[in-house]
Amino acid sequence: MSHKPTTVNELGEFTVLIDARSPAEYALDHLPGAINCPVLDDEERRIVGTTYVQVSAFEARKIGGAMVARNIARHLEDLFHDKPRDWRPLVYCWRGGMRSGSFVNWLRLVGWDAQQLKGGYKAWRAHVIEQIALIAPQLDLRVLCGPTGSAKTRVLQALAADGEQVLDLEDLAAHRGSVLGGMPGRPQPSQKGFETALMQDLARFDLGRRVWVEAESRRIGRLTVPEPLLQRLRESRVIEIDATPEARLAYLLRDYAWLADDPQGLADKLGTLRELLPKDVLAQWQAWALHRELPPLFAALMAQHYDPLYARSQGRHLERLAHAQRVACDDLSDAGIHALARHIASLP
Known part of the structure; x- marks a missing residue:
């Protein structure tokens, strides 16, 4: 011994x-x-x-x-x-x-x-960083993009249920990557904890098969996507979900319905946009939040915040956006999302 x-x-x-x-x-x-x-x-x-x-x-x-x-x-x-x-x-x-x-x-x-x-935990930490840097450039990524409300996360989940390989960065980060992105009851992990979980996910992939991932900016909430993975994501093939505004709004109202349970918390989240919005616009949005009036609030968020932000940012984040395969969709119900995922998976 x-x-x-x-x-x-x-x-x-x-x-x-x-x-x-x-x-x-x-x-x-x-x-x-x-x-x-x-x-x-x-x-x-x-x-x-x-x-x-x-x-x-x-x-x-x-x-x-x-x-x-x-x-x-x-x-x-x-x-x-x-x-x-x-x-x-x-x-x-x-x-x-x-x-x-x-x-x-x-x-x-x-x-x-x-x-x-x-080497203790420091040796483990070095191993995590090394493995992310080794595996990320080898991933055959398919990047789902589309404006907020396009049900990208739900499409990823449907793809996974159908046997596709999926990397759900927002689930690992416990954040949806937007001003309203915090997940109820799930605090974000530390940066090191996020990277350990990420490395475990990467290590389980068959590198000979494609991996579906959602388009992300450098930061997800307060966490940072490691540079090797971010670079691979930005240079990979893109599939853009082109959902109608009506379908997106209906989806957001279902997916974020829980926000109505904490109107003050919702108003406080919106307050983080004060540097980006005219005072009267922010005041109206916070009033809607406090009165639990989510339909006009989300319609305004889409038109005046999320969509302009998407238009400005995606071209910078995704090198192959101009050559994206675009998939039109007017139904983001549960059945519609599953049909959309199957259609996306069948793309050449």
């Missing part, structure tokens, strides 16, 4: 991945499937760090050592007391240093074949 540093390419050889970092570090991003067993919690980590800076490294290690021992003992009693002898954990911390090293030593003293991830 040798003790050797393990690389990210060997993750599948272990029973469990243990993240020994603090809960706050774990919440920002972690290896997929890892459980959080901190050897120092957030407050303990702060105390040790402050002691290191204000007193000495020796005092910090002395205080931290006692905390680490207590926390590892608690994990052994609460989480691992029933694990069999052949249980094989891989432990990591920030850099593959003292926190994971201490944990591994205790687990190995018990008799388990515990190992330490070489």
Whole structure:
């Protein structure tokens, strides 16, 4: 039972991945499937760090050592007391240093074949960036575009249901990429968490088959699309959904009906447009929001905000927009969306 540093390419050889970092570090991003067993919690980590800076490294290690021992003992009693002898954990911390090293030593003293991830989370992070840069340029992307309300996300979902490969960036980012784009009950992940989830999606694709994706700008909410993927998206083939204004408005009113449940929140979201709109226009829109009058509000948003923004931005974002295959549509009901997806999938 040798003790050797393990690389990210060997993750599948272990029973469990243990993240020994603090809960706050774990919440920002972690290896997929890892459980959080901190050897120092957030407050303990702060105390040790402050002691290191204000007193000495020796005092910090002395205080931290006692905390680490207590926390590892608690994990052994609460989480691992029933694990069999052949249980094989891989432990990591920030850099593959003292926190994971201490944990591994205790687990190995018990008799388990515990190992330490070489380079820790930083090695994983480098792996994520490397894989995105490697895979993204190889993707045979088909980019769906169309003005807001064209049901692009729903078309992607219908394509996926029909067995097509789909990359849903807005789902990964938990944001629809517009002023009203926040998803109820789903806060956006951290940038690192977004990229970890993205890398997992990219890794599952068959690179010999096409991948459908929605046209996106550089930012989705507060998150940034990694440059290798953004460049591939911008240079790829484009399919433009040309839905009628009536179909788009009906779709938006169904898809965003939940906004009427929080009229003040909707008015506040619209307030972020104050630099782009005349004061009287914004005041009217916010009044509609507060009175839950979504039809005139969404009609005005389409005509005065979303459509002009689309006309200005798509030519910059999509190099092959001028050669896009355009698909007309006047029905964005559930049945209409499924029919639209099947038609798009059949395009040469």
